[in-house]
Amino acid sequence: MFAPRFGYHRVSSVAEAGALLREHPGAKLLAGGHSLIPVLKLRLAEPPALIDIGRLAELKGISVEGEAVRIGALTTHAELAASADLEEHAPALAEAAGMIGDPAVRNRGTIGGNVAHADPASDLPTVLLALDASFEIVGADGERTVAAADFFQGMMATALGDDDLLTAVVLPARPPGQGQAYAKFAHPASRYAVIGVAATLEVNDGVCSAAAVAAGGLVPVPTRAPSVEQALVGEPAAGDAIATAASQIGTDLGDDLIGDLFASAEYRKAVAGVYVQQALATAAERIG
């Protein structure tokens, strides 16, 4: 399959990319290309130009700055999965990154490209929503930061405007004693999430003091699960209490469930709780 024709510009700075975005309305940014190239080959988009930011060293790498973990937009899934810093400070993100696609895909795909594409069956948006990540964006009017809850707006729709460039994802470092996990039902061919659930749990004196749960793959945009979270707090983080809380997920998903030939909306809704329970049970086991 051949993509439609497009112009090509390789840039050497974020500022140059911004100027080209404004100069070429409708242009798309190219990072690893693992979301964009398939879209172009299927001719779901016909941008007049691609602006290749893939060589911008300033957008690569993971750093821990005080209580925050900063991840450059061009950091690959393979780098996320193998990062000792993430293993310590955001283990659910490393875990989810290691479940994306396959090793060759993880060598090319980037966190920035992944979240900017905002596929509802993607793994990272779900985890970033549960971990209260924020997104650093450079636009025509300067820099701004958008919280995950405001960033993901719909199926393949984000807070990024036409002239915006996502430069980094910032996460709060895992507090001591918090357990994190990502549980996934992967489509057997595409490895995309049919259901993906990210969970964090904190326990004080034997009862859950804080919980975050987010679900993806099920609905057009990854969603937090406040009913599940509220059902957990004040209960023991184990067995029956987790199962009871997980069963609340249907309330949080609403009526707009995704269904396709592989898994109907009814099926996804019925099975979602199993993965919520699995993510919570694993997070509880990992509380250190």
Add this chain to the structure above:
Amino acid sequence: MKVPVSIQINGRLYESEVEPRKLLVHFIRDLDNLTGTKVGCDTSQCGACTVLLDGVAVKSCTCLAVQADGAEVTTIEGLAQNGELHPLQEAFWNKHGLQCGFCTPGMIFASHELLRTNPDPTDEEIRHGLEGNLCRCTGYQNIVRSVREAADIMNADTQDGGEG
């Protein structure tokens, strides 16, 4: 609008002007008849197009040639050194890790990636490492045995201080 690129493939430099939409896999196959690299699904699922890009396995159907400008590519034609098959090639031969051979170049590079990151994998880790590559003939059993044998050969060579 064509764009100049220079890409080293198997140690030889190829300079050409390409349309930006040209995929790396087509650059490899068209320029010098290096047709060992296959186009299978063309959707980054089957892995038949897997090559090494600067030493790391990538699916060349989901990479533009312009993205590989300045890089070094290794294809199946360049894996043997000085007329000697790579241990992975030798092991796929010995253990009957192929039937029709269409998936084999990609399988070998996916295996190469696995052994680069995990030199002594379990059978389960081999199966996980190859989950981005599809074979429609073998049922995978002999592919897993091939990778197991290649790992054993390469680890023995490392312990002997050999070059592999």
